Amino acid sequence: MNELRLVVVHYHLLPGGVTSVIRDGLAALALYGGWDRVVATILAGRSSGVASFLEQTSSIWDGGLAINVQTWPVLDYRSDPWPSQLEFEAEAIRLAQQLTAACNAIDADVLWVHNPTLGKNPLVTEAVSQLPQRAPGLRILFHIHDFAECGRLDNLRTLRQCCGRGGVRTPFPAAPGLSVITLTTADRNRLTRAGYPESNVFSVPDPVPMPRSVRPFSPHERAGVARRIAAWGRGHAYRFEPGGKWLVAPLRTIRRKNVLELALLLRLLGDGWRLLITLDCNSDPERPYAEMVKECLRREDLPAVLGFGPDLIGEAISFDPLLASADAIGTTSVLEGFGLTFVEAGLRRRPLLGRDLRDVSGDLAGLPRQGLYGALCVPLEERDRVKTLNMYREKVTRTAEELEITPAHRDRAMDRMESTFENNLIDFSLLDLASQARAVHRLADPAARDEVLSANPDVVAALEGIEAAPSELDQELLANCVGPERFAHRFREVLQSPPGVSRDTSEVSQHLVEQFFHPPYLRLLFDAGDDWRLWERELPRAAARRSPPPHPTPTVTVNTTRERFAGIRVVLWDVYGTLLRQTSRGPDPQSFLDCLAAAGLDITGPQGNAAEVFHSIIREVHVAARVRGLRQPEVLIEQIWQQLAERILPGQWMTRDQARYAAARYELTVHPTQPMPGSSESIIGLHQLGIGQGIISNSQFYTPPILREALGRETWALLDPDLLFWSYEYGVAKPDPAFFTRARTVLTGRGVQPHQVLMVGDDRENDAAPACAIGWRTLLFIDEEDSEAARQEDETEAVHAEPDAVCHSLAALPSWLGTIARGSAGSSDRGASMIEAPQPEDLQPPSRAN
Structure with missing residues (x-):
């Protein structure tokens, strides 16, 4: 029997373009390739999508096509780097051996690998590049659907830096028996101009089946x-x-x-x-x-x-x-x-x-x-034209440096960009996303519509x-x-072509990068939305600033009998002023506008004082919520920023992602934080005592990631995820009893009684008073770097609620509670206790994420 035996490799079989090519391509080979039977082993990196793939294939084609799908997790997407070049190369050798064995198992004629150079998993790229030497009689096809070199900087970075400073040296190898398939003639020409041998590369169009019906709806x-x-x-x-x-x-x-x-x-x-x-x-x-x-x-x-x-x-x-x-x-x-x-x-x-x-x-x-x-060109105001051109200048410079573009190529791209922006009529696709949305808005005006049509x-x-x-x-x-018939004939021509030649192609990838380094492939559109997620990457840098060491003689002042703290099973922490030290520049209208501009809005001619409008919106939300019966409502800060934009910048608006970016940027610049001295030591020490820990905090969406990075991810993992109570998730804030009642309900459901809970916070009204009201033990933390005058003022205005204890250093807490638990406190009298905070190696905070 005349059979074609293939091993097909892809990262997954989820619905999409590549999966369709595999499915329709195998069917086309079975129907029109000239073989009596096509036998295919498909190796995919994950099981998702496999059942659907097999159902679609078996329901359409039968008899001449046999498919077996195997899931190899090692083939799935991976962007995490390997510890060293040595380990990466050793794993690549193992994978190459496994692929060779899979081909031998069915006596395969062809190894058909899809998108191996895309940077979705450098291990796949390296392993399949070794196969021409390991299996010289096997025909290997690199089917290129997309290029990492074409605007996919993250993918390219993964390929080049997958193991420390090293990576895949030759993503486009050239060897006898290895052929590259491109989707278009243009892509084939790019590869050959980049130095890939012409005899080894073929253009094969996708196998698009004729629609079953072209009858429209009645x-x-x-x-x-x-x-x-x-x-x-x-x-x-x-x-x-x-x-x-x-x-x-x-x-x-x-x-x-x-x-x-x-x-x-x-x-x-x-x-x-x-x-x-x-x-x-x-x-x-x-x-x-x-x-x-x-x-x-x-x-x-x-x-x-x-x-x-x-x-x-x-x-x-x-x-x-x-x-x-x-x-x-x-x-x-x-x-x-x-x-x-x-x-x-x-x-x-x-x-x-x-x-x-x-x-x-x-x-x-x-x-x-x-x-x-x-x-499709749209008119820009002069200031918008200059602003957009400056964004491109910055992108060209930054990208050229990252991709090691030669000065000649960089300058050529910059000249093309300058000429593109010579006048105020700019192609819509070259605008940044926020400007695109404003252009759509302007065309609601018939005069603006006519202007675009005439241009x-x-x-x-x-x-x-x-x-x-x-x-x-x-x-x-x-x-x-x-059509499928055209695909099958071209595929067979590739297999029947001469085996190709060997050549040093280590520079092909960089030559492709240079070909793609001109305006159509540097559009701001390709980065759209990335800036709005920047705060997630800025947090480690903002929160990992080192704090001063703990005080050498930490104290806990006890206002009740020590036995009152016996049997503590859970500590709930406040965040701001307790685990995090926060400073503030105070309200500044320009800071609000700067953050709106960073999120992509045009801040020309704002209507009103941004700071005053911002706080008035919060007051309005609070009043409306109190009418519904909440004592201390919590806002969603991103919604406040969205309303701010609409009120002071008429005709403009922000998505949730934009608003979160603006809010987080404002928080990190106007209210920066750093870890409170002793915070990580205390959490680690309490964990070693077997005490569960959680959070009850007035907070916003950015609070959990800020705290996680400040504590260090290992310390953060010691907090019980079921005991993290964030005000923004409940719509209610401290000191509202409803917030504390929610936490008490969860704890009671886990068998923890109120007297077994210790609330640690820096505020008498927000922390001590409501915690005391539901029967928890309370410890007031006083940061000694706070202004004493400010502290006294706070206490004068606060609701009178004397905490059970006052702590001047978080590092003292584990030792103090441990002493009480061991029954060696020495006295049950009220008064101050001076405790040296131990500093063994295992109580040191883990290294912060950078």
């Missing part, structure tokens, strides 16, 4: 589908009205898709059009971008929905008729490996509307181009061109370019 079916989508939209705060024309965008909401340009097109199309975007994002790095897009659609009240696909497509709505019913299919992506949306429109004979990516579309004969344009004759022609659907001849030409 008018009755379309009306029903529109009602379903409208109902889904109402449930997700979108406005989508049945009727009208459909601009369908079958894409995921990620940065390179440039999705807000679809909203701009919707404005330009005018009344009567609806926008349907099928998928939300599916990864944390893309989430801030996707939230901004969704918020823009809602705030601008556009007739659009985003993300309905997983809930409706497949069950309530069939995908093929949905695309076939589109009045136009939208594609505004600025970076694609293959351009599936182009193909889906052409195969269904639907007009395309959007950006023409020549690197992709150049291979697609029969593609309907009437609705495609090269750029973009190609876009006007594209809007008019979508009235003409592609012909059957166009559809046939396109199917011949990308």
Whole structure:
């Protein structure tokens, strides 16, 4: 029997482009490759998606295709570095041996590896690069869907720095028997220009199957589908009205898709059009971008929905008729490996509307181009033009340094960028995300819409061109370019080609970086939302500043009998003023504006004093909550920042991610913290005594990560996660009894009685009084570096609640409680006890995260 035996390697089989190529590619080989049978062992890094993959494959193809899937966790994504180059290379050798054994087990003809150079797991890259020497008779295919060198700096950094200062030396090896497959001719040309041998690289288009049906919905079916989508939209705060024309965008909401340009097109199309975007994002790095897009659609009240696909497509709505019913299919992506949306429109004979990516579309004969344009320019104010150009100057300089770009390439990119911003008409895709949202907002004005149309004759022609659907001849030409039969024939040609040559290709990756180092691949859009998460990376630097050593003679002053502290099982800590020492510059309107600007807002001409407006919003929220019966309500600080932006910057708004960035930036700059002396020592010492520990704190979302980094992650892990009570999670703050009652309920459910709980805090009113009221023991901590006058003033104004004890050094607490627990306190009289805090090695705080 004439069989093709393959081992296929990918990081996962989750739904997506690469998984579709594996699935449809194997089916194409079985049907059109000329073999009687195709036998494939698929090695995936995780089990998720495998069942669905097998179900789809077995339900479509039968007889000529046999598939066995194995899960190898070592193949899954990994960005954590290896301890040393030696250990990395040893693991790569082991993986190469395992892959060789897997190929030998089925007597494989081909090892088909997908995206091995992408930087998702450097171990895979290194291991498969060794296989030409280990298995000289095996044909190895590197199938390149995406390049780490093309704007994926984190991936490239992972490849190059995966083990200390070292990494994968040659991600694109060239050897006899190893062939590289690219998706387009343009990508093949990039590789050869970078120094990869021409005889070893082939372009093979993705195997896109013909749709099973190109029949659109009947008018009755379309009306029903529109009602379903409208109902889904109402449930997700979108406005989508049945009727009208459909601009369908079958894409995921990620940065390179440039999705807000679809909203701009919707404005330009005018009344009567609806926008349907099928998928939300599916990864944390893309989430801030996707939230901004969704918020823009809602705030601008556009007739659009985003993300309905997983809930409706497949069950309530069939995908093929949905695309076939589109009045136009939208594609505004600025970076694609293959351009599936182009193909889906052409195969269904639907007009395309959007950006023409020549690197992709150049291979697609029969593609309907009437609705495609090269750029969509919008006018910028002079200050915005200068601001955006400066952002690009900074990015070019920073990226060139990080990627070790030669001065000549850097200067060439800078010159191109300068010329791009010579006038105030700028391509929409070159704006930062916040500026894109403002551009969409401006086009609500008919005069602004007319100005954009007059500046973009190609876009006007594209809007008019979508009235003409592609012909059957166009559809046939396109199917011949990308169909399963074409894929199978090209794949067989690759296998039958000469084995290729060896060459030193260690510089290919850097040459690719230089090719991609020019404006289209340096868009601010590719970084959109990253800055809004910067506070998460700044926290270690902000919180790890070393604090002074504990006081040499710590004291605990006891205001009651010592036996009152016997049997303590749980200590609940306050945070600010107890575990963390915090300073403050005081309210400053400019600091608020600086943080709003850092989050991407235009702070020109603010209306009102930002500090006063900020605090007035908090007072309003408190008053409204007290009407509902809360004594001391807690706000969500990100919501306060969102309201601040809307009040002082009319027409602007922030997403939750932007607001969190602004709030955290303000907290870290205006209210910086450092670990309280003795805090880590005390937590470690109490843990060694077997005392459980938790937190009860007036706090915001940034408090837990600030405290975690200040204490050190090992010390943080000693706190019981079920005993962490943060005011922002409950909507109520200290000293409200409701907050303490919640904690008491949890503790009682675990068998801890009130007299077995010790509250440690620095505030008589917020900590001691409410804790005493529910029967807890109380210890007031006084930071001796606080102003004594300020302390006396606080105590004068506080509700009178004498704590059970007063502590001047946290380091004294474990020794003191340990002495009481051992019954060797010496006296039950009230009075001061002077205790030397022990400092053995095991009580030293762990090293802080940097």
